[in-house]
Amino acid sequence: MSANRRNLHQWVVFGPDWGRHPSTCQHLFNEMLGAHSVIWVETVGLRPPRLTLRDLSRSWQKLVDYVSGRRNRTTASRPGLTVLCPLTLPFPNSRLARKFNQWQIIRSVKRACRRLGFKDHTLVVTAPSHCDVVGSLGEGMSLFYCPDNYALWPGMNAHVVQHMEAELTDRVDAIVAVSEQLAERFKSSGKPVHVLTQGVNAAHFAQSLPARDSGQFEIVYFGMIDERLDVDLLIQLARRLPQARFRMIGPVLIDTRRLRELPNMRLEAQLPFADLPAALISANLFIMPFVVNELSKSCSPLKIKEYLACGRPVVAMALPETQRLKDYVHVAPDPNSFEDAVVAAFEGRLPFDLEAVKLMIAREGWEQKAQDFLEFAETQRRSIH
Structure with missing residues (x-):
């Protein structure tokens, strides 16, 4: 999307770490930068960490990112992009940890929205654990961008994940799924469901x-x-x-x-x-x-x-x-x-x-996928407002 186009939307997006290894959602919003303003919120995953070198290293890196503000500096050159790395606890099965994470995330995002003049933005969440913040961030509309059936993944507490996903589905305004198989799971929710298959660079x-x-x-x-x-x-x-x-x-x-x-x-x-x-x-x-x-x-x-x-x-x-x-x-x-x-x-x-x-x-480039995503989001905003 051309960077010369006027700023059409403000987005708050919850996803994996920006730039470490691009996720599907990052590819989409990478196409929008320049024409849209994006606050990208990095959060912990759904699987509790294990005592492995990889997980311990990853947890340490998240702490360093939060304390140093390094994530903000590494993306400062991208026009329209603000990356937040709130201090969160990687224990999704703990009610206390979820409450702490909810407080930290809402506090961090609202402060960024005030600083950047975000009003009536669109919230995009990508994991069931984000159910705790939907409706609390001043969003004008919320979308669940579903790239996977997380409850099936090894190491997950399937019951907890399914409960989170049901709560999230109930709270968001619409759902975008990356496959027909994923979309089928939400057809009975009564929410608008759109299939947007994977793109490619x-x-x-x-x-x-x-x-x-x-x-x-x-x-x-x-x-x-x-x-x-x-x-x-x-x-x-x-x-x-x-x-x-x-x-x-x-x-x-x-x-x-x-x-x-x-x-x-x-x-x-x-x-x-x-x-x-x-x-x-x-x-x-x-x-x-x-x-x-x-x-x-x-x-x-x-x-x-x-x-x-x-x-x-x-x-x-x-x-x-x-x-x-x-x-x-x-x-x-x-x-x-x-x-x-x-x-x-x-x-x-x-x-x-x-x-x-x-x-x-x-025909499958991310630019086309981003345009499809935008058209669906704009249709839903018009139906809400």
Whole structure:
């Protein structure tokens, strides 16, 4: 969206940390900066922290961000963006912690709204725990932007999350979901529900073209290395194709010792979004080897369109969102078919229509998604006011 357009809206948005690794919601609002004013509120997640190096490091980082104000400084150059990092406690199952977080967040957001002259803004929340602040921030309208079914995630207290989500659904004015499967869960709420599928920054990932021959067929997965992955399938693939190199790029949330024992399997740390295309330039094939279960079927993986924007073939398990892209992605109904498709790609036998993929990706950019989101929000504001 052009930065020359007049300031159309004021938004208060609750989401993950801005810029650490862009979320779906961040991609949307990144397109609006310059034409819209955004207060982005970083809050803690729904899963209580565990005594792991990753969780302890993350908690320490949040404390440093709050005390130093570093998050504000790192985003100060973005026109129209204000990032808040309220001091909050990462214990969503504790009533006392929720009350403390509610007080801290409301206090911090209201102060920022007064300073920036926000009045009658639109509130956008992205997690069930945000139910505690809806209706308390002076918003003219509120939207629940739902990117996932959080109650299904391992480590969550499903009962607490479902209760929060029901309370949130009751309080907001409308709901935006990233897939038909997620939207279906809210159809009985009586609230307007809009489906806005994932977008892609096509120009960013096209930087991985043209592919560079590394001398070894390279099979790549990037994203969360978590409970959705079929580790047995990955091991079987690596053993069947010892000549290929397998790269798994992303934060590790599961035990990966069996994967690390494989000589042709590399696990690499999560990369900054800006650095991803350069790291993917030697990839020959992208894979999404998920176990097909209730958790994975509820997901709308952002990475599928990012894979395709790199201009390489993609093999994915048969999930609702991959089925929707079956004209561009090789969708495998079971692990054996998945394995056969990967072998076919290795042998140069897997069809891939690059021109058709480019045409589809060109229609799925975040700028178009942001415009769709804005049109829905404006329609809801008119119906309210």
